[in-house]
Amino acid sequence: MAPVEIPRELLEQCFAHGVNTYPEEGCGVLSGPLHQPPLLDGFHLVENIINRMHQEDPERYPRTAGRGYFMDPAEMMRLEKQFANQGRMLKAIFHSHVDVGAYFSQEDMDRALWAGQPILPGVAYLVCGIKNRQPDGAMLAWFDERSGGFKTGPVDGAPGG
Numbered sequence: 001m002a003p004v005e006i007p008r009e010l011l012e013q014c015f016a017h018g019v020n021t022y023p024e025e026g027c028g029v030l031s032g033p034l035h036q037p038p039l040l041d042g043f044h045l046v047e048n049i050i051n052r053m054h055q056e057d058p059e060r061y062p063r064t065a066g067r068g069y070f071m072d073p074a075e076m077m078r079l080e081k082q083f084a085n086q087g088r089m090l091k092a093i094f095h096s097h098v099d100v101g102a103y104f105s106q107e108d109m110d111r112a113l114w115a116g117q118p119i120l121p122g123v124a125y126l127v128c129g130i131k132n133r134q135p136d137g138a139m140l141a142w143f144d145e146r147s148g149g150f151k152t153g154p155v156d157g158a159p160g161g
Contacts, residue, residue: 018096024065027095094126102129104141135160
């Protein structure tokens with residue numbers, strides 16, 4: 001069972017951001033109250049800086065925003081501090097996939113792990129497919145401690161797909 005449910009209004013915001021950034025991937029985070037683990041009620045955009053990373057070091061960052069994302073670390077640190085001060089926490093990371101559907105790619109998995117363990121324990125990953133500027137399904141991934149890998153599932157009410 002997924003650790004969080006994505007409320008329709010947040011899902012719509014994630015898709016809208018994906019449509020707005022098309023044909024590049026958009027990204028951000030979803031937050032909620034610290035002491036109510038499954039509750040998501042905050043939507044926060046984070047700049048996708050992968051084009052800048054690619055330009056600076058194309059060997060290390062071979063993808064551009066058309067096929068990848070890299071959330072601005074300074075914005076992520078600011079949000080984490082803001083959440084801590086407000087009794088909130090980061091509960092999900094979202095990004096869009098452009099014209100390939102919603103799935104948790106090997107690249108997504110690799111970026112979510114360090115030495116086989118989640119970089120952000122307990123955080124879910126929402127992928128919103130965007131095709132021709134239209135929603136194209138969504139899926140949620142989360143790390144399962146028992147299996148030592150990611151589990152995935154559909155997102156109820158996701159348009160398209």
